[in-house]
Structures are given as structure tokens and as C-alpha cells.
Amino acid sequence: MSPSATTPASSAAAFLAFRDDLDEHNDRRERLIKCSRDITIASKRVVFLLHRIMTEAASDGRELSSRAAAEGHKKLRDVQALFANIREEVRGDRFWRYQHNISPGLQEYIEALSFAHYLEHGTLITYDEVHASLTDESGSPYFPLPVSDYLLGVSDLTGELMRFAISSISKRGGRTKASEVSNFVRGCKADFEGFTPHIRDLSKKQAVTSQSLRKIEEAAYAIVVRSSEYDLTPEQLDDIVGQAVSGHGDAFDEPHGSGRRRGRGENSDEFDEY
Amino acid sequence: MDPQDLQFINTLLDGDAELRDKIKEHVVDFDRKTRTMVGTLNKIHSTPSSQVPVLLDSLRPMLLGCQNTTAALAGIIPPEQFWRWKDMWNNSLRAAIFSAVFVEFLATGHLLSLAATSEQLGVREEWKDRFIISVEDYLHGLITMVNELSRLAVNSVTLGDFEAPIRISLFVKELFAGFSMLNLKNDLLRRRFDSLKYDIKKIEEVVYDVSLRQLANPTVTAS
Numbered sequence: 001m002s003p004s005a006t007t008p009a010s011s012a013a014a015f016l017a018f019r020d021d022l023d024e025h026n027d028r029r030e031r032l033i034k035c036s037r038d039i040t041i042a043s044k045r046v047v048f049l050l051h052r053i054m055t056e057a058a059s060d061g062r063e064l065s066s067r068a069a070a071e072g073h074k075k076l077r078d079v080q081a082l083f084a085n086i087r088e089e090v091r092g093d094r095f096w097r098y099q100h101n102i103s104p105g106l107q108e109y110i111e112a113l114s115f116a117h118y119l120e121h122g123t124l125i126t127y128d129e130v131h132a133s134l135t136d137e138s139g140s141p142y143f144p145l146p147v148s149d150y151l152l153g154v155s156d157l158t159g160e161l162m163r164f165a166i167s168s169i170s171k172r173g174g175r176t177k178a179s180e181v182s183n184f185v186r187g188c189k190a191d192f193e194g195f196t197p198h199i200r201d202l203s204k205k206q207a208v209t210s211q212s213l214r215k216i217e218e219a220a221y222a223i224v225v226r227s228s229e230y231d232l233t234p235e236q237l238d239d240i241v242g243q244a245v246s247g248h249g250d251a252f253d254e255p256h257g258s259g260r261r262r263g264r265g266e267n268s269d270e271f272d273e274y
Numbered sequence: 275m276d277p278q279d280l281q282f283i284n285t286l287l288d289g290d291a292e293l294r295d296k297i298k299e300h301v302v303d304f305d306r307k308t309r310t311m312v313g314t315l316n317k318i319h320s321t322p323s324s325q326v327p328v329l330l331d332s333l334r335p336m337l338l339g340c341q342n343t344t345a346a347l348a349g350i351i352p353p354e355q356f357w358r359w360k361d362m363w364n365n366s367l368r369a370a371i372f373s374a375v376f377v378e379f380l381a382t383g384h385l386l387s388l389a390a391t392s393e394q395l396g397v398r399e400e401w402k403d404r405f406i407i408s409v410e411d412y413l414h415g416l417i418t419m420v421n422e423l424s425r426l427a428v429n430s431v432t433l434g435d436f437e438a439p440i441r442i443s444l445f446v447k448e449l450f451a452g453f454s455m456l457n458l459k460n461d462l463l464r465r466r467f468d469s470l471k472y473d474i475k476k477i478e479e480v481v482y483d484v485s486l487r488q489l490a491n492p493t494v495t496a497s
Contacts, residue, residue, distance in 0.1 A: 011385055011448055011449070011452050012451070012452060012455070014385075014387060014388070014452070015452035015453070015455045015456065016455060018388075018409045018412075018413065018452075018456060019455055019456050019457060021409045022409060022410075022456055022457065022458070023457055026457070026459055092354050092403060093353075093354040093355070093356050093357060093402075093403040094357075095354065095357075096354070096355055096356070096357035096358035097357035099357075099358070123276070124275050124276070124279075126276055126279040127279055127282060127283060128279075128282075147283055147286050147287060147290075150283075151283070187275065188275065191275040191280055194284070195283065195284075195287060198287040198290070198291060199287075
């Protein structure tokens with residue numbers, strides 16, 4: 001046995017190649033983490049935009065939600081462009097290597113997309129519909145869509161829907177909407193329950209969904225109990241509730257929004273007789 | 275949820291679960307093989323140098339046996355999904371890599387390259403999106419070897435082989451120089467690399483002890 005028969009030069013060359021390999025991997029990882037973060041931010045903004053539009057005063061709720069969905073989808077196209085950008089980075093077998101680096105952004109995107117979809121159609125976006133939103137003009141997907149990201153993303157939708165239901169409960173027709181939402185969320189929760197053994201972290205999301213559901217149910221309960229004290233039509237009740245909550249700032253306060261609320265408050269005299 | 279979509283997702287999840295179970299079976303088998311190898315390799319610390327070739331000969335069929343496992347895994351991993359499942363066999367594979375590189379050093383004093391390690395474990399180029407030996411796994415295997423070499427430096431002296439620590443020292447220093455060229459991020463590999471200096475220190479102490487007492491053959495020392 002000769003002492004260290006490996007010539008230093010060859011092992012140095014090998015390690016230089018390893019260095020390039022590791023550097024390339026780490027750099028790509030960093031780029032994708034950053035991109036995932038950008039996608040998260042952009043997606044959260046879409047969710048806020050949707051809430052904001054939905055809390056606007058409007059006579060026709062249908063018209064409002066289709067406008068919200070349209071504007072949401074328009075903004076989501078920018079997010080889809082971010083996914084298109086990373087297509088090369090995650091091509092082929094690289095996708096699964098970096099999947100956990102991009103999944104936070106992907107889930108946030110799915111949440112925003114499913115919210116816009118719910119407002120438009122009143123249904124849960126399907127796996128195929130999500131995947132179809134991440135394809136190029138010719139319809140070929142940017143990357144495979146992990147079932148886990150789909151399920152975890154749509155699980156987050158329930159939290160947004162709860163917020164939506166609570167903030168719209170004070171509006172005309174809001175109680176019907178809240179009960180629609182709670183039925184929908186209840187359905188989601190039941191459907192997802194069967195997947196929990198397969199998907200890590202899904203049971204945590206299910207717990208959050210239960211909490212959201214409780215909040216909507218309690219709000220609906222409070223309204224039924226209070227409204228039983230009055231002998232009113234649902235429309236009159238809407239007006240009372242609307243008046244009662246005006247002045248309480250909500251999460252989506254906008255400069256012009258406060259002006260509108262003040263305007264409503266000035267008309268409050270007409271309710272004095274109740 | 276739309277019943278059709280529910281069904282579809284269930285099918286996907288069931289498919290994944292089934293694949294996971296199949297991989298698991300092979301990994302359990304792989305784990306058993308590598309534990310036997312590592313256990314056998316452990317005997318090197320009590321094997322006199324004259325008996326080393328016999329020990330190594332008994333290890334070669336075991337290394338060859340790993341080829342069945344790598345082939346089986348490459349056979350069931352869907353294309354482009356290597357990285358999705360590889361965490362399941364990380365430990366076994368790293369143990370197999372360690373065994374291969376350690377056997378090579380003991381037999382020839384050479385560093386078994388990554389390509390040669392892949393070849394020994396039967397990993398084929400055309401599997402590259404289903405089964406490969408990643409640089410990270412190979413480096414983990416090398417670090418495990420250095421950990422063992424610091425023990426071997428001590429134990430070979432106990433067995434009366436005073437030259438071995440010097441050979442080990444030269445070999446390990448070269449490996450360490452290689453590792454120092456890498457930009458490691460803060461992960462397991464980095465922590466294990468940081469611990470290499472203790473192994474090197476131990477080996478140097480042994481070299482110091484045998485040199486001081488002029489126990490080693492001067493011709494080896496001189497090279």
C-alpha cells in the first residue's frame with residue numbers, strides 16, 4: 001500500500017467539481033425561496049383585494065362578486081407570470097428537489113385563486129383547474145402540481161371565507177351568504193378529513209378550519225337570537241345590523257370607505273323608532 | 275368538493291401511499307444489508323494487517339448485493355421523482371457509500387471517486403432522474419470514513435501496525451483540504467465537516483506518538 005496513492009491533483013479536481021455542484025444547488029435554492037416569497041406577497045395582496053371589493057357597498061351582490069373575481073384573476077395573472085419564470089429552474093427532476101422551497105408560495109397562490117374562484121362560482125376549485133392555471137399558451141404545465149400543495153392551499157381558503165362571511169354578515173343579504181359559506185366550509189372540512197392521514201400538516205389546517213367554522217356559526221347564532229326579539233322582515237333586519245356595525249372599523253379600511261360609512265350613519269335617524 | 279375530483283385525489287393519494295410502501299420494503303432490506311456491512315467493517319479495528327484482505331473479500335459480495343437494491347429502487351421510482359422519495363433511503367445509501375469508499379481505502383489506499391462508487395453500487399447513468407448518488411450523499415459517506423479512520427489510527431497501533439497512522443494521516447489531510455474548498459451552508463454536512471478537525475487532531479496525536487518513539491518505519495514516514 002503506497003501512502004496516499006490518490007494524487008492530490010485528481011482529488012482537488014473532484015472537490016472543485018463538487019463545489020460547483022453544491023454552489024449551483026444552493027444558488028438555485030436561494031433564488032427559488034426568494035421567488036416563493038414574492039409569490040406569497042403577491043397572492044396575499046390578491047386576497048386583500050378580493051376582501052376589499054367584497055366589502056364595498058353594492059345593490060347587487062352577484063355583480064360585486066363577479067367584479068371581484070375578474071379583478072382578482074387579472075392580478076393573479078401577474079403571479080402566474082412569476083411561476084412561468086421559474087419553469088426552467090424546476091424543469092425535469094429538479095422540481096421535486098426544490099418542491100419544499102416553492103410550496104409556501106404555491107399554497108398561498110392556490111388560496112388566492114380558490115378564493116377568486118369561489119366568489120365567481122360558489123364552488124371549490126378543482127385540482128385540474130388549479131393545474132390548468134399554471135400552464136403556458138399551448139397548455140403544457142410549468143411543473144407538476146403536488147396534491148399536498150393543492151389540498152393545503154385550498155384548506156387555507158376556509159379561513160378567508162370565514163373572514164368574508166363575518167364581514168358580509170352586516171350587509172344586505174349577508175346572512176344568507178354567511179350560511180352559504182358555512183355550509184361550504186362544512187363540506188370542505190368533511191371532504192378533507194379523509195385526506196389527513198396522507199398529507200402532513202393537513203390535520204393542523206383542519207383544526208384551523210374547525211375554529212373558523214365555529215366563528216361563523218356563532219355569528220349566525222347571535223343574529224338569529226337577536227333578530228327573534230324583533231318582528232321584522234329580513235330586509236329591515238339587514239338595515240339594523242348594517243347600522244349597528246357601521247362605525248366599527250373592519251380589517252379592510254380604506255380612506256374612501258370611512259366616508260361612505262359616515263354617510264350611512266347620518267341617515268340613522270330613520271331607525272330611531274325601532 | 276366535486277365527487278369526481280374527490281375520487282381523483284383519492285386515486286392519486288392511494289397511488290402515492292402504495293409506492294411509499296413498496297419503497298419502504300426495499301429500504302428495510304437495504305438497511306439490513308448496510309448494517310451487516312458496517313458491522314463487518316467494524317471488525318477492521320481488531321483485524322491484524324495480514325488478515326485484512328480476507329475481511330475485505332468477505333465484504334465484496336455484500337457490496338455487490340446492494341446492486342439489487344439500487345436496481346429495485348430505480349425500477350419503481352417514477353421518472354423525474356428521484357428527489358421526492360430519496361429521503362427515505364438517505365441513511366442506508368450513505369452507509370453503503372461509506373462501506374464502498376472504506377473498503378477501497380483499506381484495499382488500495384485510494385480514494386474511490388463518486389463515479390466509481392456509483393458503479394460499485396450498480397447505479398447506472400440512464401437512471402439519472404430516478405436514482406443517483408448525489409454529491410451530498412457521497413460527501414457524507416467520506417466523512418463517516420474519516421470518523422472511522424481516526425479510530426483505526428489508534429487501533430492499528432494497538433495491533434502493532436505503526437505505519438498505518440501515517441498513511442491515514444496523509445490521506446485524511448488530503449480529504450480535509452478537499453472539503454475546505456467547498457462552500458457549505460449551515461446544514462448537517464457543514465456540522466459534520468466541522469467535526470472533522472477533532473478526527474484529524476486525534477490522528478495527528480497518534481502520528482506524533484509513534485514518530486516520537488521512532489516506532490514507524492522511516493521510509494514510510496519520509497514519503
